[in-house]
Amino acid sequence: MYNFNKEGLLYAATLGVSFTAGIWLGRKLFLRRRSLIQTFKSHGGAKGDPLMDYVLKNSLREHPVLRKLRMRTLQDRMCRMLVACEQAQLMANLAKLIKAKNVIEIGVYTGYNTLNMALAIPDDGKVVACDISLDFAKIGMPFWKEAGVEHKIDLQIKPAADTLDELLEAGKAESFDFAFIDADKLNYGIYYEKCLQLIRRGGIIAIDNVLWGGQVLKPGNDSDTLSIVRLNEKIYRDSRVNINMLTIGDGVTLAFKL
Numbered sequence: 566m567y568n569f570n571k572e573g574l575l576y577a578a579t580l581g582v583s584f585t586a587g588i589w590l591g592r593k594l595f596l597r598r599r600s601l602i603q604t605f606k607s608h609g610g611a612k613g614d615p616l617m618d619y620v621l622k623n624s625l626r627e628h629p630v631l632r633k634l635r636m637r638t639l640q641d642r643m644c645r646m647l648v649a650c651e652q653a654q655l656m657a658n659l660a661k662l663i664k665a666k667n668v669i670e671i672g673v674y675t676g677y678n679t680l681n682m683a684l685a686i687p688d689d690g691k692v693v694a695c696d697i698s699l700d701f702a703k704i705g706m707p708f709w710k711e712a713g714v715e716h717k718i719d720l721q722i723k724p725a726a727d728t729l730d731e732l733l734e735a736g737k738a739e740s741f742d743f744a745f746i747d748a749d750k751l752n753y754g755i756y757y758e759k760c761l762q763l764i765r766r767g768g769i770i771a772i773d774n775v776l777w778g779g780q781v782l783k784p785g786n787d788s789d790t791l792s793i794v795r796l797n798e799k800i801y802r803d804s805r806v807n808i809n810m811l812t813i814g815d816g817v818t819l820a821f822k823l
């Protein structure tokens with residue numbers, strides 16, 4: 566028989582309260598983290614999280630034309646597709662660090678990151694920019710011109726997998742320095758493998774949306790989410806690359822080719 570004296574009851578009650586508080590706090594922190602991810606995805610809009618506003622105010626150094634293109638893109642009804650500006654800045658800094666000259670952009674949309682990369686590479690560098698929609702890209706083109714870098718951008722309007730195949734057939738394996746994968750999620754695995762062939766040793770592949778708004782925690786049957794989860798797990802085990810998975814934007818994995 567248990568002997569529930571006064572002290573024992575007090576101890577049990579304290580344990581119970583601590584347990585409940587722990588669950589509540591854990592859930593709150595999880596939700597806060599999720600809301601941060603969502604905020605980070607908000608591209609530094611005026612209604613952002615105060616902490617995110619602070620981060621942007623104290624670290625974002627955006628080229629004036631890049632900023633103009635971001636503001637123009639935010640008027641588009643599909644603007645949720647726009648890459649996070651602080652993430653774009655990180656990728657530009659990485660590109661400069663490895664002295665990138667040849668870049669692949671898979672998923673251009675209005676060309677914010679295309680412009681960002683074109684600004685980061687030397688005058689004789691090239692960004693092969695892949696998208697299936699010319700209409701989206703047309704929004705960005707005047708800004709590419711205004712920034713004086715349109716000659717560095719090779720826009721390919723067709724399925725990205727076809728463009729990557731053409732580059733491989735043209736003998737361009739191992740001739741690119743940086744690739745950004747940010748298009749249809751179902752083909753992420755294909756893009757990753759082809760980019761791995763096209764990138765030189767020491768080059769970088771950045772894969773966007775690897776957290777997919779937190780859905781990777783509960784993929785269910787959604788094919789886009791499953792495709793992202795599959796690639797995340799594959800890259801984690803992939804000995805051909807060193808990696809980091811960052812909680813910037815909607816999550817980005819950096820794969821450094823060995």
Ligand SMILES: C[S@@+](CC[C@H](N)C(=O)[O-])C[C@H]1O[C@@H](n2cnc3c(N)ncnc32)[C@H](O)[C@@H]1O
Pocket residue numbers: 646647648671672673674675676677678679695696697698701723724725726747748749
């Ligand atoms: C998330 S947006 C890209 C955002 C862009 N990286 C930026 O800097 O804001 C995804 C783009 O992928 C394009 N896309 C979708 N399926 C594609 C495919 N099979 N091949 C190439 N592009 C595709 C869409 O048209 C869209 O413009």
